[in-house]
Amino acid sequence: MAVLNKEYNKFDKEIKLNDSRKESLKKSRKELRKKIKKWFKENKPNEIKPKFGSQGSFEMNTTVNPIVVKDDEGNSLKKYDLDDGVYFIYKNEEDTKQSINTWHDWIFKATENHTGKDSIRKTTCVRVVFANGHHIDLPIYYKEDGVIELAHKSKGWLESDPKEFYEWFNDKKKTRSRLEAIVRCLKAWKNFRETNNTNLNLPSGFELTILATNNYVEADNLDEAFRETVKAIDAELNRYNGFKCYRPTTPSNEDVFENYSETRKSNFLNTLRSLKNDCIKASEESNFKIASEILRNNQFGIRFPLGEDKDEKFKSNSLKKSLGAAMVKPKPYGY
Ligand SMILES: [Mg+2]
Known part of the structure; x- marks a missing residue:
């Protein structure tokens, strides 16, 4: 045995994500948040402003380093998968709850050309893919009176709470x-x-x-x-x-x-x-x-x-032997 x-x-x-990699992924997330906020400021100044909340493995310390794969041009890709929730929080009656498709569309547009690659429209999020292979998934939530709903493109609004998980x-x-x-x-x-x-x-x-x-x-x-x-x-x-x-x-x-x-x-x-x-x-x-x-x-x-x-x-025999040796009491000084 x-x-x-x-x-x-x-x-x-x-396989465990080390601190320096973690920091660089966080930096990438921060840049993307900045870009989205800027887009809303410039294009939707009268709409609810997005807020962000990290979720998923990053918050549980279970992110793993992916196996390095090569793309068609021979570049090494590390397909880290990050999730960053985008929250639209209702505060007062001037705030409008948009349709699921509208918010998905706005987040898609806000992230366009961020990495030189197109963002991907998925049912539960907008995915932004970076040149080194990592991607950031942006699921969209609406929060009103403490209730959080996920904007799911095929199932509609789904009550959800990623932080709870x-x-x-x-x-x-x-x-x-x-x-x-x-x-x-x-x-x-x-x-x-x-x-x-x-x-x-x-x-x-x-x-x-x-x-x-x-x-x-x-x-x-x-x-x-x-x-x-x-x-x-x-x-x-x-x-x-x-x-x-x-x-x-x-x-x-x-x-x-x-x-x-x-x-x-x-x-x-x-x-x-x-x-x-x-x-x-x-x-x-x-x-x-x-x-x-x-x-x-x-x-x-x-x-x-x-x-x-x-x-x-x-191994266990040699272990026993070394333990045995260690247990022989040294003679006191003077003998
Ligand atoms: Mg993901």
Whole structure:
């Protein structure tokens, strides 16, 4: 039984967004906010002014460094995904609630030519894509009397509260010491599997975050905690009528898996099953290198470090020996 705790922790360090990258993404977000505010000042001076609120993985410390991919011209792209909510807040009767399409359109226009690339109109947001591959999603909200609604282009106005979600997660984290790391590992797993097979379309980071939180298993090392949590997610989803993922916050009781096609569902269950089986296989392997290769080749890619070409048994013997040596009491002075 090779415990890959050291390897998992190294992997987590590798995939975790570091402070300098975080700062540069924040700077990019700040510039975009400035541009949008300016556009409204110049073009819609009598309309509600937009306010902004960060949301998503950035607020939960679960953003991961994406696997670097090349575009057609051979440029390296890092596809970081940021979410920045745009809020139109009703204050008095001069304020007009615009239609969903109008606000989407204005945000689209406000971000036009910001990066030299066209913004993308999506159903739940306007996406601004940058030359180095990262993008900022701008979901649009309207707030009146404390109620927040998301401007959803196909479903209409949907009651929603992104802050509530990240606060829910950050609260759960307090009693689940390895949850953050497990979510990052799951997101890095999704990234690797989808890079190898672009048809996979695994659940979003948001959905994986809910699954990991609800099925979290505590353990005293990350290897075991990750494996046991994956096993618990797999067991839960394969239960009769168990393929569900409820949003824990407003609009609660919404099953975010509801609109999954049969193909998407079985793709996810099969890919998850393969992750679970490899985690078990690696844990049953006594050689660290071989155990790490199982996860590296099929689940996480080369960002997962190679273990030493040593057996667990050998290691524990030598550990015992060194502990034994340390326990020999030094002779007092004078002898
Ligand atoms: Mg996004």
